[in-house]
Amino acid sequence: MSRTMPYSLEAEQSVLGSVFLSPAVMVSLMDKLNEDDFYDQRNQRIFYALKNLFLREEKMDYTTVSTELAQLGAMRDVGVSYLSEITDLVPTTTNLDAYVDIVKEYSLKRAMIKTASQIVEDGFNDKIRATEYIDDTEEKIFELIRRRKASEFVRINEVVNEVKEKAESRKNKGSLTGLSTGFGIMDQITSGLQPEELIILAARPSMGKSAFAMNLALNAAKHNKDQKAAVAVFSLEMSNEQLVGRMMASESRVENRKIKTGELTPKEWQFVDSAAESLGRLNVFFDDSSAISVQDIRSKCRKLKQESKLDFVVIDYLQLIKGDESKGGGVNRQEEVAKISRQLKQMARELKIPVMALSQLSRGVEKRDDKRPVLADLRESGSIEQDADIVLFLYRDEYYSHGKEDNGETELSFAKNRQGSVGNVLLFKFEKEYSRFLPITRREEDMGRD
Known part of the structure; x- marks a missing residue:
């Protein structure tokens, strides 16, 4: 009929x-x-x-x-x-x-x-x-x-009222308006990880960016919504077991090497058991698909969001995300990465959550006397810088000092911060055996403040 x-x-x-x-x-x-x-x-x-x-x-x-x-x-x-x-x-x-x-x-x-x-x-x-x-x-x-939901022009008085209402709702909550990172000094600079933000964490290989990202993922789950905050981790390079092994080392303060081999003292087993119980209560979800597209990531995140199980997304790392195969061969990789970064920003806005994507830096860093990264070092696409709300760089000076003992001192620099100041450099101690970062102090450097 x-x-x-x-x-x-x-x-x-x-x-x-x-x-x-x-x-x-x-x-x-x-x-x-x-x-x-x-x-x-x-x-x-x-x-x-x-x-x-x-x-x-x-x-x-x-x-x-x-x-x-x-x-x-x-x-x-x-x-x-x-x-x-x-x-x-x-x-x-x-x-x-x-x-x-x-x-x-x-x-x-x-x-x-x-x-x-x-x-x-x-x-x-x-x-x-x-x-x-x-x-x-x-x-x-x-x-x-x-x-x-197509938007129309909104008169300023409506927006003013919204801003005032949000300010009033936050007046007793301090300066933290987003997800806590678990690092007080980082929260002061960012006011927390904000909804709809794309955060890029970039470094050369072996600087510890995956470990730092896992620290942030763990802290976001532990320090927000009474330990009910939900975090999705997409690891395109390491397996779920490797990531959780690092988290257990960080939580238990037992060396990752020992957890891998099982050569633990009775006391260390107690620490591992306690860490396993603590981690098991958290809402952290893993996907270690080695070949995954932005569409796949977005689809899985939408499902979690519909189930009210998504507050933060971590992707390790951006350059490993699969491009659009429908266009066939000969596609410029720089254009692909540019499209991927735009899609990740759109996903953050659509789902109203902060999204952190790790990124490699170009080898050009190695050719300079001062090997501290700058925005121009972001690999394969200038649009990563354009799409990102925050760009963070990890740097360890001892990494380049061959023969010198690495004491784990690591710089986290804010190369871009759309909603705040740039040039902030935070110092951390990287305990590599525990995959754990501990804050030391804060240093201000002139990196061209906006």
């Missing part, structure tokens, strides 16, 4: 009638509707004609609209009597917003019906793989969600 698509002829006619009654309302309608939002094809053509006249700054009445429709070859489809009916309609413009909402509501429902029908049709296509089918389905649905 055939069914008619949902729509309201009365609402569509009232919107068009309001324009003939008061042409000035076309200014707001242009931002809220387009001809595709109308279901009746006659109404689509009339709105298109009105839009053309508006853009040319011409008068909008029966004569001008009928002339425009005739020039478009659409007057016969609309009909003289129907255009006269719309022109003579006298709706109250006071209710125009209500008419517009009804038209948009039915337009969105029709779009959902068409999308769902296409999803069903694609499901029967043997040429589409299941993973591609699921990703494409999610993308179609979220595109409709973005359309529903």
Whole structure:
């Protein structure tokens, strides 16, 4: 049995009638509707004609609209009597917003019906793989969600009130407005890891960036929401067992090497058992898929978010994320990485969570006398710097001093901080055997403050 698509002829006619009654309302309608939002094809053509006249700054009445429709070859489809009916309609413009909402509501429902029908049709296509089918389905649905939430201009007083309300809600909570990192001095600089932020943690290999990221992941789970904060860790380089082994070493203060071999004293076993029990209570989720795309990451994170199990995401590391294979070979890797960083920023905004992605630095660092990293060293894409809200660099001077004992002193520098100061350099002691970073002190350096 055939069914008619949902729509309201009365609402569509009232919107068009309001324009003939008061042409000035076309200014707001242009931002809220387009001809595709109308279901009746006659109404689509009339709105298109009105839009053309508006853009040319011409008068909008029966004569001008009928002339425009005739020039478009659409007057016969609309009909003289129907255009006269719309022109003579006298709706109250006071209710125009209500008419517009009804038209948009039915337009969105029709779009959902068409999308769902296409999803069903694609499901029967043997040429589409299941993973591609699921990703494409999610993308179609979220595109409709973005359309529903399409923003319009907001007057300053509304934003002012929102800022004041948030300030009042935080006045008794101190300066921490995001997730605590577990490092007090880092929290002071960032006010915590903020929702919608993309944080890049970059270093040359063997500087300890994976260990530092795991420290942050563990601290975020332990120090927020009464140890109920949920953290997702995507490790493209190390296995889940390797990561958790490091976490257990950090938590128990038992050397990672001993945990691997099982050569522990009875006392050390007690520490490991206690750490295992403590870690087991935390909401930390791991995915060690070695070949994973941003679409895969986003899909898994959406699922966790829908289950209210996502507050922070850590990805180790950005350059290992799989690119878009649908474009075939010959794709510029720099462009791929640029696209990946933009997609990670979009994911942070969509899910309203902080996302930390680790990144390699180019070998150009090794050629300089001062090997401290700078923004230009971000490997493969300048857009990483552009998309990131915070860029952090890890640096150990002893790493380059061959023959000199490495005391673990590590610099964490803020090369970019969109919401705060840059140039801050925090000192940590890296206890490599425990995969653990301990804060030492803070140092200010002139790195071009914004």
